[in-house]
Amino acid sequence: ATTGxxxxxxxxxxxxxxxxxPAIYRPDQGPAQVLAPGSFTLVSxxxxxxxxxWRAGGFCWQPKAxxxxxxxxxxxxxxxxxxxxxxxxxxxxxxxxAQFDADGDGGLSEEEFYENRRAVFWEYDFSQNGSMExxxxxxxxxxxxxxxxxxxxxxxxxxxxxxxxxxWVVDRPLGNVPTPLIYDGVIYSxxxxxxxxxxxxxxxxxxxxxxxxxxxxxxYASPIAxxxxxxxxxxxxxxxxxxxxxxxxxxxx
Numbered sequence: 001a002t003t004g005x006x007x008x009x010x011x012x013x014x015x016x017x018x019x020x021x022p023a024i025y026r027p028d029q030g031p032a033q034v035l036a037p038g039s040f041t042l043v044s045x046x047x048x049x050x051x052x053x054w055r056a057g058g059f060c061w062q063p064k065a066x067x068x069x070x071x072x073x074x075x076x077x078x079x080x081x082x083x084x085x086x087x088x089x090x091x092x093x094x095x096x097x098a099q100f101d102a103d104g105d106g107g108l109s110e111e112e113f114y115e116n117r118r119a120v121f122w123e124y125d126f127s128q129n130g131s132m133e134x135x136x137x138x139x140x141x142x143x144x145x146x147x148x149x150x151x152x153x154x155x156x157x158x159x160x161x162x163x164x165x166x167x168w169v170v171d172r173p174l175g176n177v178p179t180p181l182i183y184d185g186v187i188y189s190x191x192x193x194x195x196x197x198x199x200x201x202x203x204x205x206x207x208x209x210x211x212x213x214x215x216x217x218x219x220y221a222s223p224i225a226x227x228x229x230x231x232x233x234x235x236x237x238x239x240x241x242x243x244x245x246x247x248x249x250x251x252x253x
Contacts, residue, residue: 008050015039016126016139017062025069025155035074037063039139040146042076042153056153057162061143065179065222068187071201073167074153077189079176090144093137107131150174150189152204168204172197179222181230186246190232192218198246207246214253215240 015038022036024047032047039061044053060078068075091099100112109131110121124132124140132140150170157165174180175191182188186207187199194212199205217234224231225244229251232240241252 010045010050010052012036012038012043015041019062019064021066023067023069023074025074027155035067035069037067037076037078040142042067042074042151054157054159054161054165056151056165057160058147058166059151060146060148064177065175068180068182069155070182072155074155075180075182075187075201076151076153077149077174077180078151079148079174090141093134096137105131107133108137147171148173150180150187150199150204152201170199170204170206172206172209175219177220181223181225183225183230183244186244188223188230188248190219190223194219194232194234194240196232196242196248198248200246208248212240212242212250212253214238 018038020037022034025033025035025044027033033053034045034047036043036045037059040059041055041057042059043055045051046053059076063076063078065077090096096108097106100108102112110118113121113132121132124136126136127133147169148171152167152169154165154167173191174189174197178190180187180189182201185201187201188196189199190196190212194215194217195209196212197209198207200207212232215232215234215238217236217238219232219234221233228244230242230244230248232242238253240250242248242250
């Protein structure tokens with residue numbers, strides 16, 4: 001930060017979509033870590049060297065929220081329109097060619113792609129050559145099979161900890177863009193139309209879900225807390241204040 005000189009760089013070309021700001025985790029022992037979400041995956045890098053320390057996968061394809069760090073966990077909110085219910089619905093690339101490659105050129109053009117997804121064909125045509133190839137098709141299938149939700153990932157370990165360190169998942173729709181807030185052991189997440197959910201940070205149990213009655217706009221700003229209160233601001237400029245408690249109540253709107 002003093003000189004602007006590059007210290008390290010990590011290759012993240014495998015991650016096609018991510019809008020999250022990384023978070024810094026400083027464990028009691030071991031190196032400080034950069035927790036960086038990417039497509040389907042949360043990766044921990046050494047802050048000093050950039051070496052990958054561990055990763056957990058099985059998440060949504062384009063995370064937007066900053067990971068929360070508390071209770072020895074990273075809480076990753078990762079929402080999306082598709083989920084693991086879509087897994088297995090799409091063929092292999094060879095099967096897709098056999099089914100859709102009408103001109104026999106060994107690729108899938110926009111006209112040969114699923115009709116209801118042609119408008120977003122460009123999201124998968126990474127090479128921008130007008131043809132979906134093996135890796136691009138595999139990414140499409142992976143995206144459609146991912147699982148959105150709020151994930152509690154136990155910090156620590158090494159290598160791939162996907163099977164061992166995901167303590168719980170809330171698979172109910174939560175806020176897409178805003179980063180949730182953790183305050184006095186409760187996680188708060190707001191989504192469009194003013195739907196507020198409070199979650200027990202230890203167990204992942206939903207404590208309460210309801211609507212902020214006078215604040216029904218879209219939500220992009222992350223909530224903040226002070227003096228036992230939580231503050232939410234929607235896109236229309238409506239500020240709502242709730243009492244910071246799992247069984248939250250609206251104090252002002």
